[in-house]
Amino acid sequence: xxxxxxxxxxxxxxxxxxxxxxxxxxxxxxxxxxxxxxxxxxxxxxxxxxxxxxxxxxxxxxxxxxxxxxxxxxxxxxxxxxxxxxxxxxxxxxxxxxxxxxxxxxxxxxxxxxxxxxxxxxxxxxxxxxxxxxxxxxxxxxxxxxxxxxxxxxxxxxxxxxxxxxxxxxxxxxxxxxxxxxxxxxxxxxxxxxxxxxxxxxxxxxxxxxxxxxxxxxxxxxxxxxxxxxxxxxxxxxxxxxxxxxxxxxxxxxxxxxxxxxxxxxxxxxxxxxxxxxxxxxxxxxxxxxxxxxxxxxxxxxxxxxxxxxxxxxxxxxxxxxxxxxxxxxxxxxxxxxxxxxxxxxxxxxxxxxxxxxxxxxxxxxxxxxxxxxxxxxxxxxxxxxxxxxxxxxxxxxxxxxxxxxxxxxxxxxxxxxxxxxxxxxxxxxxxxxxxxxxxxxxxxxxxxxxxxxxxxxxxxxxxxxxxxxxxxxxxxxxxxxxxxxxxxxxxxxxxxxxxxxxxxxxxxxxxxxxxxxxxxxxxxxxxxxxxxxxxxxxxxxxxxxxxxxxxxxxxxxxxxxxxxxxxxxxxxxxxxxxxxxxxxxxxxxxxxxxxxxxxxxxxxxxxxxxxxxxxxxxxxxxxxxxxxxxxxxxxxxxxxxxxxxxxxxxxxxxxxxxxxxxxxxxxxxxxxxxxxxxxxxxxxxxxxxxxxxxxxxxxxxxxxxxxxxxxxxxxxxxxxxxxxxxxxxxxxxxxxxxxxxxxxxxxxxxxxxxxxxxxxxxxxxxxxxxxxxxxxx
Numbered sequence: 152x153x154x155x156x157x158x159x160x161x162x163x164x165x166x167x168x169x170x171x172x173x174x175x176x177x178x179x180x181x182x183x184x185x186x187x188x189x190x191x192x193x194x195x196x197x198x199x200x201x202x203x204x205x206x207x208x209x210x211x212x213x214x215x216x217x218x219x220x221x222x223x224x225x226x227x228x229x230x231x232x233x234x235x236x237x238x239x240x241x242x243x244x245x246x247x248x249x250x251x252x253x254x255x256x257x258x259x260x261x262x263x264x265x266x267x268x269x270x271x272x273x274x275x276x277x278x279x280x281x282x283x284x285x286x287x288x289x290x291x292x293x294x295x296x297x298x299x300x301x302x303x304x305x306x307x308x309x310x311x312x313x314x315x316x317x318x319x320x321x322x323x324x325x326x327x328x329x330x331x332x333x334x335x336x337x338x339x340x341x342x343x344x345x346x347x348x349x350x351x352x353x354x355x356x357x358x359x360x361x362x363x364x365x366x367x368x369x370x371x372x373x374x375x376x377x378x379x380x381x382x383x384x385x386x387x388x389x390x391x392x393x394x395x396x397x398x399x400x401x402x403x404x405x406x407x408x409x410x411x412x413x414x415x416x417x418x419x420x421x422x423x424x425x426x427x428x429x430x431x432x433x434x435x436x437x438x439x440x441x442x443x444x445x446x447x448x449x450x451x452x453x454x455x456x457x458x459x460x461x462x463x464x465x466x467x468x469x470x471x472x473x474x475x476x477x478x479x480x481x482x483x484x485x486x487x488x489x490x491x492x493x494x495x496x497x498x499x500x501x502x503x504x505x506x507x508x509x510x511x512x513x514x515x516x517x518x519x520x521x522x523x524x525x526x527x528x529x530x531x532x533x534x535x536x537x538x539x540x541x542x543x544x545x546x547x548x549x550x551x552x553x554x555x556x557x558x559x560x561x562x563x564x565x566x567x568x569x570x571x572x573x574x575x576x577x578x579x580x581x582x583x584x585x586x587x588x589x590x591x592x593x594x595x596x597x598x599x600x601x602x603x604x605x606x607x608x609x610x611x612x613x614x615x616x617x618x619x620x621x622x623x624x625x626x627x628x629x630x631x632x633x634x635x636x637x638x639x640x641x642x643x644x645x646x647x648x649x650x651x652x653x654x655x656x657x658x659x660x661x662x663x664x665x666x667x668x669x670x671x672x673x674x675x676x677x678x679x680x681x682x683x684x685x686x687x688x689x690x691x692x693x694x695x696x697x698x699x700x701x702x703x704x705x706x707x708x709x710x711x712x713x714x715x716x717x718x719x720x721x722x723x724x725x726x727x728x729x730x731x732x733x734x735x736x737x738x739x740x741x742x743x744x745x746x747x748x749x750x751x752x753x754x755x756x757x758x759x760x761x762x763x764x765x766x767x768x769x770x771x772x773x774x775x776x777x778x779x780x781x782x783x784x785x786x787x788x789x790x791x792x793x794x795x796x797x798x799x800x801x802x803x804x805x806x807x808x809x810x811x812x813x814x815x816x817x818x819x820x821x822x823x824x825x826x827x828x829x830x831x832x833x834x835x836x837x838x839x840x841x842x843x844x845x846x847x848x849x850x851x852x853x854x855x856x857x858x859x860x861x862x863x864x865x866x867x868x869x870x871x872x873x874x875x876x877x878x879x880x881x882x883x884x885x886x887x888x889x890x891x892x893x894x895x896x897x898x899x900x901x902x903x904x905x906x907x908x909x910x911x912x913x914x915x916x917x918x919x920x921x922x923x924x925x926x927x928x929x
Contacts, residue, residue, distance in 0.1 A: 195311050197303055203434070209298055216325040221284075256331065257849045258331035262332050265319075315458045321343075329867060337408055357436040359422025363448075372463065387474050493621070501599065524592050528588075528598075539680040571722075574683055575717075589704070605630070629653075633649050740921045741924070764904070766786040801875070888926070890925055
């Protein structure tokens with residue numbers, strides 16, 4: 152009889168293990184992009200193959216705002232929209248982005264706007280993507296993906312009946328520069344006057360699932376609509392995280408509208424970030440599966456919202472929803488009002504489990520775990536969480552130590568080996584904690600401790616980031632209820648109960664581990680490591696019933712360590728810098744026209760061997776060149792013959808205690824660098840006394856001036872005639888302005904040596920920067 156029981160127990164253990172592995176695989180599969188559809192797909196469906204024609208055309212040239220190449224992209228978009236039967240127009244304007252305490256950024260913009268008219272409009276639906284690229288990028292993904300998604304969506308829509316609502320296509324200019332095209336659209340375009348629902352399409356990389364990562368406030372109704380798309384991928388935690396980050400897209404001006412006229416959703420695929428904003432962001436690097444994911448969801452959501460009564464959806468819902476993916480391409484949603492009840496229920500269930508464990512006695516009558524052991528088990532639960540953070544930090548430090556070029560990246564070019572290594576480290580930490588303390592504290596105390604920390608974090612997150620509370624609260628609640636059911640059961644019953652409870656943790660947490668890796672990168676790998684550690688804590692009840700004591704437990708810990716080491720070695724073997732995956736470098740040139748001094752400059756963390764031939768130490772050059780950081784790597788450079796910006800006083804009027812000065816700022820005659828049009832001109836307070844500027848405007852747009860009265864503004868891609876700046880200062884005050892013109896391209900500068908094939912240009916808005924600065928006193 153005992154042999155039969157052991158056999159049944161082992162069979163149940165194997166079945167439970169397989170069940171959890173299959174559940175994990177299904178949970179991960181549900182957030183992966185679908186296979187791309189070919190050119191022979193039905194005409195009313197989205198085909199990534201057809202859409203890729205747009206990507207190839209848009210990504211044929213590097214095309215930042217203000218360049219002739221960007222004009223070519225704009226002309227192409229006009230032709231494509233006309234061929235689709237629309238009547239597109241170019242809408243000129245002046246956009247401005249930046250608030251108090253920030254640099255105000257201004258640009259003349261030329262948006263491409265068209266409307267697909269509805270049959271009985273309620274409120275407009277806006278499809279938004281930008282057509283300019285970053286300074287050194289081809290923009291194949293960012294934002295060729297968004298443009299291709301919108302154009303192929305419109306083509307598919309034209310194959311079916313007209314939608315109820317107007318669908319307005321806003322293909323914006325100068326997103327990479329300053330979000331100015333979107334801001335100009337929100338500020339002045341009559342089609343935006345009444346507001347509506349916005350769908351923005353982006354890419355921050357070259358692959359991965361298209362994630363709905365940002366929403367407007369009060370997102371419950373819009374998330375419910377998004378849940379009906381064929382491949383929904385999103386998490387309310389992602390929304391909470393993104394709201395806390397200083398990042399912006401064209402979605403930001405819509406969300407920041409002071410009248411609150413817009414609601415909407417923002418979607419992007421974000422893996423393969425090493426190519427982001429770099430010369431490697433070419434059409435050839437795009438994953439067609441990612442484009443298909445973008446497009447299939449965009450088309451479905453446009454049809455849903457295009458036929459809905461958008462009057463209500465264009466206003467925020469009463470609250471945000473909590474939502475996350477489930478196996479089967481599902482997105483579960485529930486009202487934000489459930490967050491606190493679930494968090495408190497999880498905490499109560501864990502407390503109940505702790506009481507039940509404290510009262511429970513084994514077959515020989517001894518107590519399984521008293522209050523002291525339970526308290527120590529709970530306190531020890533901090534160890535795997537802290538260990539995950541330290542492990543992730545140590546892993547990145549090791550990667551950078553071996554390959555310093557990684558410090559310039561969010562993720563290596565091919566990061567999966569290193570991601571597996573981090574998961575191995577987390578598994579090593581969790582199993583090492585459990586195996587190491589089980590003999591001393593007992594498995595029940597560690598189970599209660601693990602679930603206890605999940606419950607506590609569920610409450611903490613409910614208070615701080617409500618959309619993320621489910622990550623901890625639901626696994627804690629399921630694990631505690633399963634633990635209560637398992638108490639007093641036989642070996643088979645215990646295994647089944649705790650496996651079902653842990654399955655909730657797998658379903659909830661496994662997809663988020665996968666999504667967090669590209670979202671935050673190995674450079675900030677502590678965040679995905681903590682989520683992986685939460686999954687480990689949710690699996691502790693299973694470890695307690697399936698992992699034998701003694702040598703098998705130690706073997707398990709050793710196996711996790713072996714996985715970490717093996718994956719790390721594989722990562723280094725697979726990923727290396729070469730011509731296709733170059734080491735990113737950042738080199739610039741700065742000339743002070745007043746002193747006749749020049750420097751090579753770099754903001755690399757550790758200069759590469761190639762960069763080191765130009766720079767020999769750090770210097771504080773930001774007073775002369777505000778676009779630079781406080782301390783940059785710098786070295787002396789030969790003075791180049793470059794144009795110097797000028798400032799002309801057009802008007803100078805004193806009235807009462809104020810003086811209003813109208814200035815014409817010109818970039819100077821000639822080419823500044825070799826990469827086409829001038830990037831921007833900075834105008835800042837320079838040596839002005841604090842509080843001297845009372846008001847300011849640039850190109851007719853009022854600039855926010857803080858209580859410190861410091862002027863800090865930037866105008867992108869000015870023509871030869873420049874732009875006007877109007878400042879109001881106290882009467883009798885001298886005005887000293889620091890004017891810095893910025894161009895791009897180092898090829899023709901004296902002393903420049905071409906990069907080797909395996910050395911590339913970093914994906915950065917300051918890449919290949921050429922600065923010329925001068926101070927003007929008025």
